[in-house]
Amino acid sequence: MHRKTLTTRRIISLIVRMVLIVLSAEILVMLIFNHFHIETRLSEIQLAIADSLLLLLIAAYPALRWVIRPIIRAAQVSAAHTEMLAAALENAGESVIITDADCIMVHVNKAFEATTGYTFQQAVGRNPNMLQSGIQNSAFYERMWNALNHNGEWKGELWNRRADGSIYPEVLHIRAILDAQHELQYYIGTFSDISERLELEKAARQSQKMEALGTLVGGVAHNFNNILSGIIGKAYLAKKKSTSDAVQRHLDDIHQLGMDGSTLIRQLLSFSQDSTHDIQKIPFTTLLKATLKSLQSSMEEEIQVQTNFPEEELFVFGDAGQLQQSFVNLINNATDTLRNSEDKLIKVTLEERRCSVCPQSEACDSCNGHVVHLCVEDSGCGIHESEMEHIFDPFFTTKDEGTGLGLSMVEGAIKSHGGSIHAESKLNHGTTLTICLPLNNPNADSASHDEYHI
Known part of the structure; x- marks a missing residue:
C-alpha cells in the first residue's frame, strides 16, 4: 500500500516545486515592474518592499496548494499511521x-x-x-x-517466571x-504463553498411548480368555x-481362580472397548437403587451409606450393564x-442438573446443558x-491389592456414553467422584422399570 508520508524523494519534489513557484513568481514580478515602469517611480527601498510584497502575493496560493497542503496531509x-501502529502494538495478542x-x-x-503480571x-x-526462571542454564x-549477534534474530521455547513467582512456557522471537x-x-x-498448547499435546x-495400550490389552485379553475357558472347562470335567x-x-x-481371571478379562475388554454393547433407554434411578441395595448386603456393618435420589425417574441412553458395572466400581473403590x-x-x-449451575461446566467438554449428575463421596x-x-490411568492403583483398572474402565465407559467424570480429593478428608451423563428425554414416562441385579 502506498503511504503519502514525507519520504526523501517526496521532500526533494516539494523543494523543487517551491523553487519553481518562487522563480515563476519573481519572473512575473519583473514583467509587471517593466510593463508599468515601476522601477523609475520608486526608490530602491520602496522597490525592494514592493518586490517582496508582490512576490508573496503571487506565490502564496501556489505555495499553499502545491507545497504546504501536501506537507500537512503527509504529516x-x-x-495517523503512527497512532495505528501504536494501537496495534498495544493491543496485539502476543506479548x-x-x-x-x-x-x-x-x-x-x-x-x-x-502474561507476566508486571x-x-x-x-x-x-x-x-528479571523474567528468567532458572530452568535454562x-x-x-x-x-x-x-x-542474535550473527543472524540478527533468535526463535525458540523457554520457561520464564511471572511476577507472582509461577513459571510458564513460552515461544519467544527476538529481532535486532x-x-x-x-x-x-x-x-x-x-x-506467547504456550501452556495450553503443551497441555493439548500432552x-x-x-490418548495415543491409551489407544495403543487398549489395542494391545484387547488382543492379549482375547487370547487369555480362550486359555481360561479351556482351564475352567477341564476343571469342570475333572470334577x-x-x-x-x-x-x-x-x-x-x-x-x-479361573472365574476370577475371567472377571479380570472382562474388565480388560471393557477398558479396551472391545466388548459388545446393548444400547437402550435406561431408568437410571432404578438401576442405581437396585445395584446399591445388592452391594450393601456384602458391605461391612460399620459402613454407613447415605443416599439422595430424586423421586422422579431419570433416564439415560446407553448400555445398562456397562453403566451398572461403572457404578459398582465407584462403590467398591469408596469401600476400599x-x-x-x-x-x-x-x-x-x-x-x-443444568450445566449452567455446574462448577465443572467450563472445564468439561461433554456438557450438553441437561445432564444426570451422579456423585459418590467417601x-x-x-x-x-x-x-x-494418574487415578484414571490403567494399572495405576494406590491400594495394596487391586488391578488399577476400575477407574480407567469407568472413565472409558462414561466417555463412550458422551459423559464425563471428575475427581476431587483431599488427603485425610476423603474423595469425591462425579459423573455427568446426558439426560435422555427429561419428560419421559416411566415406560418399564425392569429390575436390575448384579
Missing part, C-alpha cells in the same frame, strides 16, 4: 518487549502485562532477565545471544533492529470324574478407601495431590 497521514541497545526495556504492551511501570527501565542464553548505518538501535521480542500423546475330596477342593480352587478409616461413610447423590484417607492426575 496527518504519518501521525511485546522493546529494549534499547543495552537491553533495557523501553516499552511493553498490554499482553506482556497480562505492569508497564514495573517493567520499563529494567532488563528482561547460562549455555542456553549464550547460544541465544550468539544467534539496525539503522541505515547498520548500527544496533534496539531489540524487539514477541512471545493429552494427545496420552465330574474325581471322587477324592482333596482333589475336589483343588479343582474348586482352580475353577474359582474406608478400611482404615474411623468414620466410614459413603454418600451417593443423584440429581438432574470419608476415606483421600489421595495425595501428586497422584490425582
Whole structure:
C-alpha cells in the first residue's frame, strides 16, 4: 500500500516545486515592474518592499496548494499511521518487549502485562532477565545471544517466571533492529504463553498411548480368555470324574481362580472397548437403587451409606450393564478407601442438573446443558495431590491389592456414553467422584422399570 508520508524523494519534489513557484513568481514580478515602469517611480527601498510584497502575493496560493497542503496531509497521514501502529502494538495478542541497545526495556504492551503480571511501570527501565526462571542454564542464553549477534534474530521455547513467582512456557522471537548505518538501535521480542498448547499435546500423546495400550490389552485379553475357558472347562470335567475330596477342593480352587481371571478379562475388554454393547433407554434411578441395595448386603456393618435420589425417574441412553458395572466400581473403590478409616461413610447423590449451575461446566467438554449428575463421596484417607492426575490411568492403583483398572474402565465407559467424570480429593478428608451423563428425554414416562441385579 502506498503511504503519502514525507519520504526523501517526496521532500526533494516539494523543494523543487517551491523553487519553481518562487522563480515563476519573481519572473512575473519583473514583467509587471517593466510593463508599468515601476522601477523609475520608486526608490530602491520602496522597490525592494514592493518586490517582496508582490512576490508573496503571487506565490502564496501556489505555495499553499502545491507545497504546504501536501506537507500537512503527509504529516496527518504519518501521525495517523503512527497512532495505528501504536494501537496495534498495544493491543496485539502476543506479548511485546522493546529494549534499547543495552537491553533495557523501553516499552511493553498490554499482553506482556497480562502474561507476566508486571505492569508497564514495573517493567520499563529494567532488563528482561528479571523474567528468567532458572530452568535454562547460562549455555542456553549464550547460544541465544550468539544467534542474535550473527543472524540478527533468535526463535525458540523457554520457561520464564511471572511476577507472582509461577513459571510458564513460552515461544519467544527476538529481532535486532539496525539503522541505515547498520548500527544496533534496539531489540524487539514477541512471545506467547504456550501452556495450553503443551497441555493439548500432552493429552494427545496420552490418548495415543491409551489407544495403543487398549489395542494391545484387547488382543492379549482375547487370547487369555480362550486359555481360561479351556482351564475352567477341564476343571469342570475333572470334577465330574474325581471322587477324592482333596482333589475336589483343588479343582474348586482352580475353577474359582479361573472365574476370577475371567472377571479380570472382562474388565480388560471393557477398558479396551472391545466388548459388545446393548444400547437402550435406561431408568437410571432404578438401576442405581437396585445395584446399591445388592452391594450393601456384602458391605461391612460399620459402613454407613447415605443416599439422595430424586423421586422422579431419570433416564439415560446407553448400555445398562456397562453403566451398572461403572457404578459398582465407584462403590467398591469408596469401600476400599474406608478400611482404615474411623468414620466410614459413603454418600451417593443423584440429581438432574443444568450445566449452567455446574462448577465443572467450563472445564468439561461433554456438557450438553441437561445432564444426570451422579456423585459418590467417601470419608476415606483421600489421595495425595501428586497422584490425582494418574487415578484414571490403567494399572495405576494406590491400594495394596487391586488391578488399577476400575477407574480407567469407568472413565472409558462414561466417555463412550458422551459423559464425563471428575475427581476431587483431599488427603485425610476423603474423595469425591462425579459423573455427568446426558439426560435422555427429561419428560419421559416411566415406560418399564425392569429390575436390575448384579
